[in-house]
Amino acid sequence: MAIPVKLLGGSRLVLLSFILGLLLEARAGKIRYSVPEETDEGFFVGNIAKDLGLQPQELDERRVRIVSRGRTQLFALNARSGGLVTVGRIDREELCAQSARCLVSFNILVEDKMKLFPVEVEIIDINDNTPQFQLEELEFKMNEITTPGTRIPLPFGQDLDVGMNSLQSYQLSSNPYFFLDVQQGANGSQHPEMVLQRPLDREEEAVHHLLLTASDGGNPVRSGTLRICIQVVDANDNPPVFTQEQYHVSVPENVPLGTRLLIVKAADPHEGVNGEVTYYFHNIDHKVAQIFQLDSYTGEISNKEPLDFEEYKMYPMEIQAQDGAGLMARAKVVVKVLDINDNAPELIITSVTTAVP
Missing domain, CATH: 2.60.40.60 (Cadherins)
Known part of the structure; x- marks a missing residue:
């Protein structure tokens, strides 16, 4: 980006172009480590000073620090030992859910030389x-x-x-x-x-x-x-029959808690107990069960937790209807979440200090 700078004692403008790729020289290969999840705070991950070709005392002298875009800092530098250590206990499932590999990437900045070294730490499942x-x-x-x-x-x-x-x-x-x-x-x-x-x-x-x-x-x-x-x-020779094989509904993500989203309905021609239909969730994810509530008598589905488009855009679920004699029917339900403009743009700035002649 070109930045106009006004010189002292004159009106002449000089355009200075600062291109990050020319100022920051990153090593071609990444520094890679692995650490098991649930380790205690201060767990030794790797000798970062050695891998950077430095002595431990040089970490402070050369203003070496971690540059990370994550909101939570998982690792820290130990200037005494020259090691990379954990800041606290790391929960792999919270960090990466059920991804096959869980990788945490960040950069090490050697500020006096204006060099970035990419680091990748794999969190091992236990x-x-x-x-x-x-x-x-x-x-x-x-x-x-x-x-x-x-x-x-x-x-x-x-x-x-x-x-x-x-x-x-x-x-x-x-x-x-x-x-x-x-x-x-x-x-x-x-x-x-x-x-x-x-x-x-x-x-x-x-x-x-x-x-x-x-x-x-x-x-x-x-x-x-x-x-x-x-x-x-x-x-009992007649099972319940849903009015639809699949139910679809679209709702904005800011819908109030307890809102009736839709009603599923299954009819049974029998009288008495054999004709009484009750509704249950069948084979749904734990997260979906926490967010939605199903009235077992009316078939009404409502939300008991806030919806978030940025987290889930669609919630599939399966509803089972059962009459009093045990015959069952199933129907699929898809709740689509509509996005609203509820997030401000986020600007991430990494600053360094250097002298420009």
Whole structure:
């Protein structure tokens, strides 16, 4: 950028062009380190003085400092040892969610020589999260005339760790009526399904209690469980039917809390208990469950937390309708968040001091 400067004692303007690429000479290769997450404050990451070709005491003498665009400073320089150390405990899941690699990039500025050295620190995942289900217990009803081979999708578990530390397998407790079949999604995700392998008999066994276990691949292995309670009921030949297969709604991100966003509706022709329909979320992300609320009797979906376009532009979810005899139907719902102008432009300035003749 050309900056006009007025000289003392005259009106002549001189254009000085300051081009960052000419003033700051960065090394061609990055300095790379790795550090496990959840380490204590002051954990030694690497000998930055040695990698810069300096002695520890030169860090202060040559005004060496970290230049970072992040709002939170994760690392600091130890002028006594010449090392790069952690400022506090680093939570990989909070920093990078479930990205395959978690990289933190910043620059080291050697101010007296006007040189920038790029640094990249990889945060290594540790097995500090247990697989969890959104529910502790799943209760539903099945008609005794349900045909063997019928598949019942089960809630999937979630593990915030990555790689082998993430959720790896499911197991269903041994029983003569159901077996577990895990379907692989296109993105490698696992979707557990329970398959009926022999006819149900309400007179023989009216209630089935099962346990679904989700395990990760860490050492030692961590696991979470979901209790499943199945009530066998008499015949009912008409399941609920949603008015739409998919529901779509668009709402501005500043919509007030508790706003009714849309209503899903499923009809059942039966009278009495068999015709009473209740609604539940099915297989939705923990974050979505925290933001939205579903009235199990009216099918009304409202927001109980603020929406943020910059965080999520779209919220997909699945609603399950179940009548009093246990027959079910499912419909998809997509809530699209509309952006409003609620963020001011952010200017990031890195300043250095040097003499210009």
